[in-house]
Amino acid sequence: MFDWRWDFTAEILPRLIIATGNTLLAAGLGYAIAIVLGLILALAQRTPYRALTMTVREAVEFIRSTPLVLQIFFVFYVGPQFGVRLSPWVAGMIAIGLHYAAYLSEVYRGGLESVPKGQWEAATSLNLSTARTYFRIVIPQALPPSLAGMGNYLVGIFKDTPMLSVIGVAELMHTANAIGSESYRFLEPYTLVGVIFLMISLPSAALIRTFEAWVRRKLGMS
Amino acid sequence: MTEELSKYPLELTGGDVPMVRFKNVTKQYGDLVVLDSLNLDVAEGEMVAIIGPSGSGKTTVLRMLMTLETINGGVIYVDGQPLTHMHHHGRLVRASNRYLRQMRSNIGMCFQHFNLFPHMTALENCMEGPVHVLGLSKAEARERAENLLDLVGMSDKRDQHPSRLSGGQQQRVAIARAMAMRPKVMLFDEVTSALDPEVIGEVTNVIRKLVSEHNLTMLMVTHQMGFAKDISDRVCFFFDGKIEEQGAPDELFGNPKKERTQQFLSAVKEAV
Numbered sequence: 358m359f360d361w362r363w364d365f366t367a368e369i370l371p372r373l374i375i376a377t378g379n380t381l382l383a384a385g386l387g388y389a390i391a392i393v394l395g396l397i398l399a400l401a402q403r404t405p406y407r408a409l410t411m412t413v414r415e416a417v418e419f420i421r422s423t424p425l426v427l428q429i430f431f432v433f434y435v436g437p438q439f440g441v442r443l444s445p446w447v448a449g450m451i452a453i454g455l456h457y458a459a460y461l462s463e464v465y466r467g468g469l470e471s472v473p474k475g476q477w478e479a480a481t482s483l484n485l486s487t488a489r490t491y492f493r494i495v496i497p498q499a500l501p502p503s504l505a506g507m508g509n510y511l512v513g514i515f516k517d518t519p520m521l522s523v524i525g526v527a528e529l530m531h532t533a534n535a536i537g538s539e540s541y542r543f544l545e546p547y548t549l550v551g552v553i554f555l556m557i558s559l560p561s562a563a564l565i566r567t568f569e570a571w572v573r574r575k576l577g578m579s
Numbered sequence: 580m581t582e583e584l585s586k587y588p589l590e591l592t593g594g595d596v597p598m599v600r601f602k603n604v605t606k607q608y609g610d611l612v613v614l615d616s617l618n619l620d621v622a623e624g625e626m627v628a629i630i631g632p633s634g635s636g637k638t639t640v641l642r643m644l645m646t647l648e649t650i651n652g653g654v655i656y657v658d659g660q661p662l663t664h665m666h667h668h669g670r671l672v673r674a675s676n677r678y679l680r681q682m683r684s685n686i687g688m689c690f691q692h693f694n695l696f697p698h699m700t701a702l703e704n705c706m707e708g709p710v711h712v713l714g715l716s717k718a719e720a721r722e723r724a725e726n727l728l729d730l731v732g733m734s735d736k737r738d739q740h741p742s743r744l745s746g747g748q749q750q751r752v753a754i755a756r757a758m759a760m761r762p763k764v765m766l767f768d769e770v771t772s773a774l775d776p777e778v779i780g781e782v783t784n785v786i787r788k789l790v791s792e793h794n795l796t797m798l799m800v801t802h803q804m805g806f807a808k809d810i811s812d813r814v815c816f817f818f819d820g821k822i823e824e825q826g827a828p829d830e831l832f833g834n835p836k837k838e839r840t841q842q843f844l845s846a847v848k849e850a851v
Contacts, residue, residue, distance in 0.1 A: 476694060498696075577699075577740030578698060
């Protein structure tokens with residue numbers, strides 16, 4: 358059998374639990390950035406200004422077609438050559454937030470397009486401004502069909518936070534690596550990281566579904 | 580499209596300015612001409628019914644007036660002021676969005692598929708415009724909305740979302756919602772076409788009530804010939820992007836002059 362040490366497991370668990378806090382913080386912050394920025398990217402593609410919509414479209418495609426880890430390295434290591442010196446946390450949040458904003462903008466785009474044209478016409482007939490039509494009429498209706506996709510990317514961003522370890526953000530993976538190189542024991546820390554990720558990811562899917570049903574009910578659309 | 584706009588007056592003045600005037604209005608999609616140089620005046624307080632086969636351009640008339648469609652030629656005036664165009668250094672130019680918003684407040688519209696906001700209750704649907712466009716306080720808007728829901732007989736359903744209402748009920752709420760903006764001109768675009776036969780009456784009765792109690796100018800596209808006949812002051816029969824024939828309802832329905840009108844009316848009669 359393999360050599361699993363429970364005393365060592367108990368010893369490193371507190372450190373990993375503290376690091377879990379950082380992982381959740383990174384995922385939460387990154388997701389908050391992505392949610393807002395993604396909406397801006399989606400709305401920008403619906404403006405009548407062709408130069409803007411094309412630029413945003415290409416930028417979204419570019420971000421979606423290159424690896425996240427490269428984007429993280431790029432923001433952190435290439436930035437300073439242009440005088441932009443960012444801490445690992447700031448660089449990491451920008452990179453992961455931007456990356457997921459690109460994905461979320463596609464989710465939003467689908468949701469926004471699913472709102473019937475008649476809703477726009479009714480809003481026009483009531484003389485609502487474009488901004489108000491978006492925020493009071495269209496976005497609330499685009500939300501329920503977007504929630505499933507948004508939930509997938511919430512779990513996705515959470516599982517991608519280990520990539521931030523490459524620039525030294527002290528999240529779970531980074532801490533597990535540190536423990537491993539201090540003690541030369543990798544089995545316990547990596548196994549624990551896996552278990553912690555599993556314990557958080559698994560219930561999230563169910564929670565997201567419950568939340569989706571709740572939003573639909575709240576909006577009277579069930 | 581370059582068109583000589585100088586031949587149109589900057590505004591309509593004089594004794595009997597119509598509430599709505601279409602002057603040589605043309606609408607086309609590519610090569611397809613939907614409306615061909617339409618001229619139509621609607622007087623203040625007049626109820627005009629628009630009938631005709633599908634594809635004759637009748638719905639387009641309402642959609643242009645609601646500024647949901649741009650026009651390709653001519654000018655539309657509402658209450659003497661140009662709607663599709665505006666003054667610019669003593670000339671008419673295409674209306675800006677800002678100008679359109681200002682003029683649009685004169686016009687309200689009800690749609691075939693109601694288009695109520697599904698995430699708002701009946702009351703919230705009726706308060707949205709008054710609060711966010713007219714700047715009424717919540718209390719004022721609520722009072723106005725409640726009065727109108729009462730008028731259309733929907734008071735008891737005011738806190739229901741549209742998904743809980745029947746088609747007839749949704750359309751009545753939609754009428755209240757449009758009326759809450761206090762428009763001078765109301766447009767009804769086939770408001771009974773998507774309804775089950777047994778609930779058509781509840782919507783037409785509301786419109787009858789509006790006609791008798793309010794001095795609104797109304798344009799109504801409809802397939803309900805009986806309703807058009809006994810409610811309107813004038814009926815316009817559209818065919819192929821033009822007004823083929825128009826007149827008082829008794830005259831147009833009782834004694835149509837044009838062959839196409841006769842054909843259309845007898846075809847409709849057979850279908851009933």
